[in-house]
Amino acid sequence: MDLASSKADLRRAALARRLALDAGQVARRSDKLRENLFREFPVAQWRWLHVFLPLQKRNEPDTWAIIRWIWGEEMPLRLAVPVVQADGISLKHYELTPGTQLTQNRWGIDEPVPHPTAAPEVAPAALDAVLVPLLAADRTGQRVGYGGGFYDRFLAQCRPGTQFIGLSVLNEAPVQRIADVLPTDVPLTACITPGRVWRF
Template identity: 35%
Template sequence: MVDSVLAGTKAQHREALFAARRAVPDSIRAAEAEALSDHLAQIVGPDDAVCAYLPVGTEPGSPEMVDRLRKLCARVLLPVTRSGADGRPLALLWGVYVPGALVAAQFGLLEPAEPWLPSSAVAEADVVLVPALAVDRNGVRLGRGGGFYDRSLALCRPGARLVAVVRDEEVVDELPSEPHDIRVTHVVTPKQGLFALAGPL
């Protein structure tokens, strides 16, 4: 774990973290994605329902992780992003992952084709894999700032494992937080695998 505190605004953090990810060589990114895939058996069991996502761009991991998940657990759901009439993000909808049946969506994403499940379907998940730019030791997560996951994690059932997927360098001692933030319970990194976070102090 990085022994540091990220100072500054969330926007400044995001800019620095995006730049750091862009600087990672492709060979290292591929090796880290393979390591993350190898850790999946630590995270899920054969009877688990899992809400996952398809990594895009410089996000840690790979689409192959989702195929691996499908072999390890009972059910994999992927998110569907939607905004309200005013353009504000809504809680994610969910679709069952079927290989070869994804469709192009906004933000350059691939999403499950209809029919979709309601936002409340996340409450059925035993494990939710959560994209993040950084996570601190108390479970505070820094996302991309869209707000989709902020609205969705509030719907998870008590006891579900909320697992942030980040690079080892993206686990820090402290991030700025707000009272409404939903904290993740675990993190998985390429080198350290899965480990629990302390939670709120």
């Protein structure tokens, strides 16, 4: 029996479950995501890691736990984060350092203030791994986000072999199948939950 679910249904249900978490739960689960990332992936061997900055009002994983750990361990790894462009549909990517000046965009997400020296642009082809926001994933690595298509367009620009790693604070297994996958959807390499890592 094919238990397929639509993106809209999965998005609505997963967002409701995530919003039901309190701040302490999100923080503890985000720490588990950080532990699983560093235990299961060769982070220290990467040159560039792309990280999304969390939308706290939607209880997204607190990726600052990962960022501050990398800085605290003084890893040679460099970090890039996205900036939504004026067209409202595309992303550019800029280096994040402890001294990067941040500003909030219209959705309340922190973004670097682009600057040639303080926050230089990073090409998608330079990235070794991308941490991807999501609400749900299926057993083939297809994901459900907020529906804007930002990440599918971005991931398609990365070079072959780049690791696409979903992060979810919901401690849930992938669903069997997302019914309405598009040809332009880019599957994940893996998904990290607080309880385990799923590989696709």
